[in-house]
Amino acid sequence: xxxxxxxxxxxxxxxxxxxAETETTLAFRDIAPQAPTHVVLVPKTHxxxxxxxxxxxxxxxxxxxxxxxxxxxxxxxxxxxxLLFNTGADAGQTVFHxxxxxxxxxxxxxxx
Ligand code: AMP
Ligand code: ZN
Numbered sequence: 001x002x003x004x005x006x007x008x009x010x011x012x013x014x015x016x017x018x019x020a021e022t023e024t025t026l027a028f029r030d031i032a033p034q035a036p037t038h039v040v041l042v043p044k045t046h047x048x049x050x051x052x053x054x055x056x057x058x059x060x061x062x063x064x065x066x067x068x069x070x071x072x073x074x075x076x077x078x079x080x081x082x083l084l085f086n087t088g089a090d091a092g093q094t095v096f097h098x099x100x101x102x103x104x105x106x107x108x109x110x111x112x
Contacts, residue, residue, distance in 0.1 A: 006042045006097035020070055025062045027070060027102075036105030037074045037081070041067055046097055050085035053098040063100045076104035
């Protein structure tokens, strides 16, 4: 059994509200949403952060392809949305399984 939260969600051991799934990506709603749409997209195989995930270009690309599809489905493709990877302590990363945040549905402020 993995001690990684997002690996446990990928395996189905911990429930999540899944909004999209491909061979390499799982996308689910953030448990503490920071915007009307807040989806977390994770690669199904473990990487600690975006820098490690860069070793898997197809897996990385799939996160962005799926994010764009979800934005269409959620009706925020035209109004705009934010995609971001928190990487490391200064960025506030709390779960050390790489994940792309998709945020939208409200006007957002500056990044930092
Ligand atoms: P980060 O701070 O970038 O590492 O993002 C981790 C995100 O995972 C936060 O936005 C959390 O709200 C979210 N999160 C933590 N636990 C869960 C969970 N069980 N299901 C869905 N999202 C979660
Ligand atoms: Zn993991």
